[in-house]
Amino acid sequence: MYGIIFSALLIPMFSLASTSAIKKLYDDFQKTYTQTLELSKDKILFAKDFDNKNKILKKKYDDLVKSEKPALSTEGNQMALDIEMLEPLEFLASSRINKESCSEADLLNEMNSTSDPETFQRIKKSLQNLCK
Amino acid sequence: MFCPDDPDLDYKMEGFLSQIGYHLRMKKLFFLAILLSETLALTQENCLSGLPGQNHLIEQFNKAKSESPISKIISEKYGLGPKTEADCPTCSASAGNSNLEDLRRITKEKSSFKIACLEAAAKIQTGSKQISCPDKKIANHSFCYTKPMAEYQNAVVSEFYKCLKSVNPMPVTMPGLFDIYTNESGFKSAYINGGGTGIGQLTSIFIDDLHQKHRGYSVLNSINTSLDKSCESAKKIVSKDLLQKPTLQNICDFTQYGEGFERNILYSISGMASAWNKDYAPIMKNYNKTYADHPLLQKAQEKVILNGYGSGGRAAGRAAFIRLSGLPPDKFIKAMDKPLYGIKKSNGKSINLTSYATKTKKKQDTIGKTLPEPLKSEFKTEGSTACME
Secondary structure, eight states: HHHHHHHHHHHHHHHHHHHHHHHHHHHHHHHHHHHHOOOOSSSSHHHHHHHHHHHHHHHHHHHHEEEEESOOOHHHHHHHHHHHHHHHHHHHTOOSSSSHHHHHHHHHHHHTTOOHHHHHHHHHHHHHTTTO | OOOOOOOTTTHHHHHHHHHHHHHHHHHHHHHHHHHHHHHHHHHHHHHEOOOOOOOOOHHHHHHHHHHOOOHHHHHHHHHHOOOOOOOOGTSGGHHHHHHHHHHHHHSSSSSSSSSSHHHHHTTTTOOEEETTTTTEEEEEEOEEHHHHHHHHHHHHHHHOOOOOOHHHHHSOOOOHHHHHHHHHHHTOTTBEEEETTTTTOHHHHHHHHOTTTTTTHHHHHHTTOOOOOGGHHHHHHHHHHSSOOOOOOGGGGGTTTHHHHHHHHHHHHHHHHHHIIIIITTTTTTHHHTTTOOTTTTHHHHHHHHHHSSHHHHHHHHHHHHHHTTSSSHHHHHHHHSSOOOETTTTEEEETTTTTHHHHEEEEEEHHHOTTHHHHHHHHHHGGGGGGG
């Protein structure tokens, strides 16, 4: 009897802990994400900085996935999308920044325009800064 | 007949002129009769959707059938041309048209969709903006869409799908294409919605992507160099486009029967092939390996492509796969039909990573209800697969 009551209390407590862990990971992720979009306009520094930030973002997403089981969280869904939206910048960071790579990155971003219009605009601005 | 010295010349001339007058009057009457019968034929066409009397598409379609080399090849191949005794030397006149119809079905290529399903899809409500061509006027039209048009569209999709499968294998199936065109436009060739154009609701960026050397160009080029018979008509479009990229500025190039409507179908299927090559196959590599023997793997792959085709876009399509990649194909497919919401944005709305897949599921349910039995019951259990011939 006591066992059942104890379990009944324990499950929501675990779930609450997991929810707050997810919330914290998400907030941290968003801070890093904003910094990633405002990275140096210096073409040489950008590649290195982007790579570091992108690794942090992916690590935070992996940590969240471990905490969110069994159900998927809205935070996790958003983070997965945010990481995908970064692909044009990731592409630029892995190439020599020139007219051709800029146009390619721009096209990749345009193809994501309906996925998340707000983030699309932020990335468009970053691309404009880097491709000046 | 006429001699200048003839005393009866005036009389003969008069008779001759009156004869000409008679012939001219008869000729006029004859043309009037033809015009009247054509007009009657137009007004008597049953509309699967749209309003009787709004005959712009019917006229466009009839012109394409007689003038466009692409339409001629496809119509001939799928037995959509005129059905006369000459088509069937061994048919007896007494057997009539049903005999000819049967022969036509046996000897010609078969289209993939059941006409009853296309009829149901045509009744799907979309916006009312439609374009007339070649004048490019977009207005609230309700163009009459007829059964012969549905049969022709069926043949075009079937032919181009075969071509694409031969040059660039991909997991998209004909039932998947049925879902896409139903969802996008209800198979309406002239439908315009925001940036979306025609049956596949193509956008400028979608067209640009297909022509990029590092993206869709290889798909178009493989059609152009293909020796496969199913690519004969598609090549007529692609060979031209590789010399000069078509754009939505000439919007009829993507809607008008004869080449534009056909281009829209070809580009939408080619775009899916390209998306599979460049966007989805690379991120699904491990998944495909893990579930290589699973009977529903292809269906799961198709879901990913279709979800990315629609308004949700490429990034949402990829993110949806990443989120659900821990599930085996059977569970993955079910999960893709449910919403996967993100965090609320500043506009108070959350992004749904599976918005297109969930929308498609809803439209399927709507269509299912309007189908005649036993198709209705089959559709309920099998989905669009029930719509295949």
